[in-house]
Amino acid sequence: MTILLSDLYGKQIISNTGKMVGMVEDIIVDFEEGTVSSLLLTKIEDLTRAADTKQKFAKNSVRYSSVKSVSETIVVSGGK
Numbered sequence: 253m254t255i256l257l258s259d260l261y262g263k264q265i266i267s268n269t270g271k272m273v274g275m276v277e278d279i280i281v282d283f284e285e286g287t288v289s290s291l292l293l294t295k296i297e298d299l300t301r302a303a304d305t306k307q308k309f310a311k312n313s314v315r316y317s318s319v320k321s322v323s324e325t326i327v328v329s330g331g332k
């Protein structure tokens with residue numbers, strides 16, 4: 253199944269237990285592998301300008317490997 257990156261922006265992310273995780277604000281792509289690496293809950297510019305970038309990134313990103321389904325919402329396993 254092919255999904256356009258542009259279709260992911262603005263989608264709600266919920267856990268498989270029904271908890272609201274956030275909305276897709278930005279996407280990190282691994283160009284070497286040709287895959288989506290992470291979905292960001294905030295703009296990447298906001299993360300890179302923060303003093304505690306590593307902590308903010310961990311708090312505001314969802315590994316794409318945890319995505320279980322993409323439709324009107326994105327369902328992920330476990331939360332973040």
